[in-house]
Amino acid sequence: MTWAMTLAVLGEGSLALDDASTFSGRPRPTLRDLAREAGVSEITASRALRGEAHVLPETTARVQEAARKLGYVRNRLAGSLAGGPSNQVGVVLPSLANVVFPDVLKGLEEVLEEAGFHPVLGISNYDPDREEHLLEALLAWRPAAIVLASAGLSERGIALLRSANLPVVEIMDVDVEPIDMAVGISQTASGRAMAYYLSGRGYRRFAYVGHDIARDRRAGRRFEGFRSALAECGHALAGEMILQEPSSVTLGRTGTERLLAAMPERPDVIYYSNDDLAVGGMYHCIGTGLSVPADVALAGFNGLEIGQALPVPLTTISSGRHEIGRRAADQILRRLRGETVERKVDVGFTLLAGASA
Amino acid sequence: MTWAMTLAVLGEGSLALDDASTFSGRPRPTLRDLAREAGVSEITASRALRGEAHVLPETTARVQEAARKLGYVRNRLAGSLAGGPSNQVGVVLPSLANVVFPDVLKGLEEVLEEAGFHPVLGISNYDPDREEHLLEALLAWRPAAIVLASAGLSERGIALLRSANLPVVEIMDVDVEPIDMAVGISQTASGRAMAYYLSGRGYRRFAYVGHDIARDRRAGRRFEGFRSALAECGHALAGEMILQEPSSVTLGRTGTERLLAAMPERPDVIYYSNDDLAVGGMYHCIGTGLSVPADVALAGFNGLEIGQALPVPLTTISSGRHEIGRRAADQILRRLRGETVERKVDVGFTLLAGASA
DNA sequence: GCCCATGGTGACAGCGCTACCATAACCTGA
DNA sequence: TCAGGTTATGGTAGCGCTGTCACCATGGGC
Structure with missing residues (x-):
């Protein structure tokens, strides 16, 4: 398989410096x-x-x-302290490993930057304690607003935000009641939509391959929606493979392999917790000569380019990540201008009916 | 092909709010x-x-x-103003669209967060003017340090950084002399390494597919290195396809298609400006039934998981993006502690000899 | 018994800016 | 002519914190 060869190594650098030499004293x-x-x-x-x-x-x-x-x-420190406006916006995201959050961040940054604002970033790593800690640290800079893709906020975290007295936008999900404002989609509804769609296409033997649901609650909600809608259609899940690891293409490949090995009678269709896994599933099929969708159909979530560019484009749901970022920034700006804004913004999702299912 | 169906639409949100209702006055x-x-x-x-x-x-x-x-x-505004340390680090990146920069940012954030620092983000969009503007805006917050993946800094930008009197880390590239410190790899050397490797594997008819080099100068330097090393090996480029667009998988697909259409005699091997394009090339081959590497070999740059998980793993160069972020943060922290640090840190690259070339 | 080092605490100035109020010059209209 | 605005500018206080210096105990060494 793949082997590695190290061609260049550490520390070409010479010229050591200490700070005294570089920091001129002139105030x-x-x-x-x-x-x-x-x-x-x-x-x-x-x-x-x-x-x-x-x-x-x-x-x-x-x-x-x-x-x-x-x-x-x-010096904006002094300016802000003296009562001028801050133009920093605290942003807490659970991860940057998945393309989803960079895309959201990109949308956020675009709109904020245009208005002269800057995101101050914290990554919670799906850890609620860390999230709370980050929130406190960011609030200490008296930002103009907070954007949060929550990993499960504590009571204290909520209190912190409430008493901070600033616009707070919770992003990604509009299924729950926001502290202040929410911008996203209904994760549950997206899972339901896919179940109805696949069911309508005539598939009957359903399987699920997912990642770490305990941490990624939004993926968990999609799965719930999927399963409950499946039941409404009179079907049940014939097999599932949930792997307690962060999502990746490789995870999708091995997950698919293990799922199929564990199911003597092959499923018609596999629903994945996201497109990374689904692309991994597609790779597995390409590698083992399974035809998609004839032998097995695949469906994902996110609408990533990597899935759409495949020779057999992935059936998936486009989650409007970029748009979520833009709208979140927009809500903040409008609120800061004193305009009236909606409490929840559902940016809506789009089912991309590819050729894979 | 792919058709779209919109299932949920904008504006489920009801309950409008104005700020008076939500901002309690208690100081x-x-x-x-x-x-x-x-x-x-x-x-x-x-x-x-x-x-x-x-x-x-x-x-x-x-x-x-x-x-x-x-x-x-x-209130850290007051604290910083009164002479306490700032724990913000200004970060200017050219883009978030490519996985590269989120990965770098992730590495940065990990190390900074551990030390209680936060990145304040700006995206230059490969525009030097915007970059200069961002730098000035970020410096106004008196950050503890600046991290910059430059898109081509102006004289004024350099002066701004020099007079700011703080640690500055230029990342991604160690080919040029840094203003203060640099952390990255030699882009030129990586291009050269791939040329020597492919040449050593016996390939003779070389082609190149690349994206927007005018803006992404690092990709340009890799190409230069590749071409000059190829010449040293006594070969020349038999064909090239440079597309003036940001890189994407789709661009790689269409680029490959157009390259092959334009070359009556098929190349042995195609070198891509990065893995996104190379994966697109692989998709094209899968879609058209070309066997990789028998019919045509492919090589990329970055070592993305999406390329390594392919049924035929991509031959590419792992650029240690995550490591670049971590080391950049580390340089800053050490410098702020008054320790002596190297002026240039070459984190080194690794050629991943996959099965695709 | 004295001195000095050390540990715990406090008074005060001032970081660099902007909100607030004041002022002076000028303009308008009855 | 003068009250009453409008425009351009300035003086001053103070945002909330931390650096600096000062203070008072206590305790050990000689």
Whole structure:
């Protein structure tokens, strides 16, 4: 199989440095310096920089010129402390390993950046304690808002957010009642939709391959929805393989292999907890010569490009991750502008009926 | 092919809210409140919270108890302004669309989080102007350090970083001389290594499929390295297909299709600018019945799981993205502790000799 | 008995900025 | 002509914290 060969190794680096040599001692110019340079008062300089009204264009120009000359960089710590707005948004995500969250983060960042905001990131690793800890640490920076893809928030975490007195957007899921606002899709409904769809396509022997549901509760909710809708259609799950590991393509491959080995009578169709696993399942079929969907049909969740680009495009549900990020940012911005916003935003999902099921 | 069906739509949300209804007016307790509650002075409360020496354990306990009671959350804006350390690290990345940068970010976050630091994120979208702008905005928060995967920094950007007087880590690439520190691999060398490897395997008709090199300069450097090493081996490129779009699996598929259509005599081996494209190439081969590597061999760059899990594992170069993030964070932490650090850290790459070439 | 080191605590200034109120100059209309 | 606005600017306080210096016990060495 695959073997590895190390071609280059650590530590080509030479030239060691200690900080004394690199950190010059010259202090940064302050607003006072800037004001003096421009021949105006501090407050006028401040207003000019912030583009406030009531400052003559030529005064503004003079201040900007002085700023350029001095290399002045505004200190937002001081500004925020003094009552100015913060433009940081605390973001707590459970993981970056899956493409899902980078995509959400991308959507968030795009919209925030345009409005001059920056995400401050924390990764909870699906650990509620860590999540609570992160929340506290991020709130200490007095962000303008918090975005949270919760891994199961504690009472204290909720209290922390409540008393923080700022917009809070819980993302990914609109099945539960949010602390403040929620943007996402109904995970349960997406599982149900797939069950109805597959059932309608005439499949009868269903199997499930999933990852670590105890930690990834959203995957768990999809599975619940899938199973309950299956029951409504008069079917039952003929087999399942749940692996207590984070999702990956490899996990999908081995999971599929083990599932099929454990089922003497092959299932018609396999529903996966997400597209990573489903692509792994497809790889297994390609590798073992099983024809998809003739021998076995496959369905996933997420609508990843990697599944859509397959020779046999994956039947899956597009979860609008990017859109979730954008809408979450949008909710925050609108709320900060004092506009009225909805408590729950369901961005909706789309069933991508590929060729795999 | 694939058709789409929209099952759920926007705006299930009802219950509109305006901010007046949700933002309670009660101000956050300050250190003064906390000190009063605990019956100590502000400075003692501050020291107790920060776990400084010279505070009696029972005093610390009393302060912590008071903090819990009041729901006190430390204000780090004030702390940092007053001369305490910042624990924010500005991070500027060109993109989150490719798996590479989320992986780097993950490594960064892991190590930073452990030390109580948080990344503040900006995405430059491979735009130098935007990068400069982001840098300035992030520096305004007086971060403890900056991590930058540069898209081509301007003179002013360099000056900004120099005068900021803080640790700066340029990541991904150690081919150029860093402003302060660099952590990454030699992109050029990785391209060269692949050329030598493929050449050594006996391939003679080489082709290249790449994405948007003008923007992704690192991909460009790999290509340069590949081409120059190929020449050293006495070979030349028999064909190339460069598509001015961001990389994706689909792009790899269509790129391969177009390359092969344009080359009457099929190449022995195709080198791709990264694994996304190479996987797309593999999909094309699977779809059209070309045998890999017998009919055409494929090689990529990055060592993505999606390529390694393929029935025919991809020959590629593992770029240690995660490790780059971790080492970058490590450089920062060590520098902040005043330790001596190397100017350049080459984390090294590993050629994964799969079955595809 | 004195000195000094050490441990625990506190008073106070000030980090760099912006909100608030004040002021001066100018304009408008009856 | 002058009350009453509007516009451009400035003085000052204070956001909430931590660094610095100072203070008072206590205790051990000579």
